[in-house]
Amino acid sequence: MDECPIDSDNSIDGADNHPKGDKCDQGGSLRKFAILTFNTKIALLGIIALLILVKVGLILLKTKIPFDDLKEMNLRLRTWWIMVVTFCVSMVLGRWGSLAFIALISFLALKEYLTLISTRPIDRPILYLVYIAIPIQFFWIALNQYQMFIIFIPLFVILVLSVSMVMLGEPHGFLNTIGSVTWGLLITVFSLGHLGFLIVLPISMNPNGGAVGLLMYLIFLTQISDVMQYIVGKSFGRRKVILRVSKGKTWEGLIGGLSTTLILSALLAPWFTPMDHLEGLFAGLLIGITGFFGDVTISALKRDLGVKDAGTLLPGHGGVLDRIDSLILSAPVFFNLVYWLYFYR
Numbered sequence: 001m002d003e004c005p006i007d008s009d010n011s012i013d014g015a016d017n018h019p020k021g022d023k024c025d026q027g028g029s030l031r032k033f034a035i036l037t038f039n040t041k042i043a044l045l046g047i048i049a050l051l052i053l054v055k056v057g058l059i060l061l062k063t064k065i066p067f068d069d070l071k072e073m074n075l076r077l078r079t080w081w082i083m084v085v086t087f088c089v090s091m092v093l094g095r096w097g098s099l100a101f102i103a104l105i106s107f108l109a110l111k112e113y114l115t116l117i118s119t120r121p122i123d124r125p126i127l128y129l130v131y132i133a134i135p136i137q138f139f140w141i142a143l144n145q146y147q148m149f150i151i152f153i154p155l156f157v158i159l160v161l162s163v164s165m166v167m168l169g170e171p172h173g174f175l176n177t178i179g180s181v182t183w184g185l186l187i188t189v190f191s192l193g194h195l196g197f198l199i200v201l202p203i204s205m206n207p208n209g210g211a212v213g214l215l216m217y218l219i220f221l222t223q224i225s226d227v228m229q230y231i232v233g234k235s236f237g238r239r240k241v242i243l244r245v246s247k248g249k250t251w252e253g254l255i256g257g258l259s260t261t262l263i264l265s266a267l268l269a270p271w272f273t274p275m276d277h278l279e280g281l282f283a284g285l286l287i288g289i290t291g292f293f294g295d296v297t298i299s300a301l302k303r304d305l306g307v308k309d310a311g312t313l314l315p316g317h318g319g320v321l322d323r324i325d326s327l328i329l330s331a332p333v334f335f336n337l338v339y340w341l342y343f344y345r
Contacts, residue, residue: 036091037210039271043220044088051081076316083314083323091212095199096142098212102196103138107131108320110188112311116301117180120173126164130181137189141196149197153190157182187297187328188321194335195219195327205342209272217272218334221265221284222291222326225257229292232256246299254292261288274342283337290333291326298325 036044054077062070090101114127133156140148161181165174198214206213233253241249262284269280298321302310311319 036212037208039208040091040210040212040216043213043216043272044091047084047220048088051077051084072316079314079316091215098199098215099138099142099196102192102199103134105320105324106138106189106192107134108311108313109192109324110134110184112313112319112321113184113188114181116305116307116310117184119177119180120170122168122170123165123177126161126168126177127181129160129164130185133185133189137193138196141193141200144200146197149193153185157185191328191332192324194331198335198338201339201343206274208270208274213272214338217265217268218287218330219327220268221261221287222330224264225261225288225291226295226326227257228260229253229257242296245303246296249292249296249299257292258285258288261285261291273338275338279341283334286333286337287330290329294326294329297328298322 058065058070058073058077065073086101090097093100110131114130119127133153136156137149137152140152157178162178165178195215195218198218199211201211201214203210209217229249230253233248233250233256236256237248237250237252239251240247241251241254262281265284265287266277266281269275269277269283273280273283275283298310302308309318310321313319314323317323
């Protein structure tokens, strides 16, 4: 498929500091930005093949794995199948389908968060108002309005939420509620919104992977880091990183997960991103570290609230917030790294 070149009038919007679509996207097909490249198609097939291999492995080893452990593994695997298939379908549907999928993830994560936190009974109508931020934020993303994307959440909190809560006429507990709700919007709508903005970046800057390649690169590395931290930590972990926050996090697991992420990020970067091997190595370092701290940040939240999981929507995994916890920091960091390296003018 032919790609339209980016010129100075169409790659950067008014203030010359944020990405904007190509000429061919203006009034043209909104699917262009999220069409899968050859590399991303192969990657999706590879992920599906990996899940099949895991299933075959569980069948072959079913007599050697304790029944309860096998049941848990099969449960987690079924959920992985649902997540992977849903992700694949959303990517195939194009730009709008991809953005709708990420907006749904953002909504479910925010819903779980608001269910967990303690708020005043009088604030219940205000909490429903919070959800309005999601379609508006993703509207700015769909239009490539980077400046509005950056400033909308702060303005929404100051002009809408704060004023609405003040007008309720009850100052007691105001700071606790506004602070909790603001942090929730930041980690579920603002942070995850960067996943959506990866999709609307001009694909001519990343012909090998397209915008979907950037998204897949980030999500795959973040998830593989989590998995390797768990496997290495379970197998060899002895020294705890932050015992009171997360008992399962060990230095051995962290090093194992980070090492795996560094290797894969360097190898995969030229296939799915505009970065070379060295830049991919640096990106992997940032993804691994920020992913870890995003994970333990949500762990700290759950420990503070006295809950094991943020929800029950994903059997074997907990809730949506449990599954995307590593992305709350890695998504904005990775997006801004790629943006400043390749898309800022």
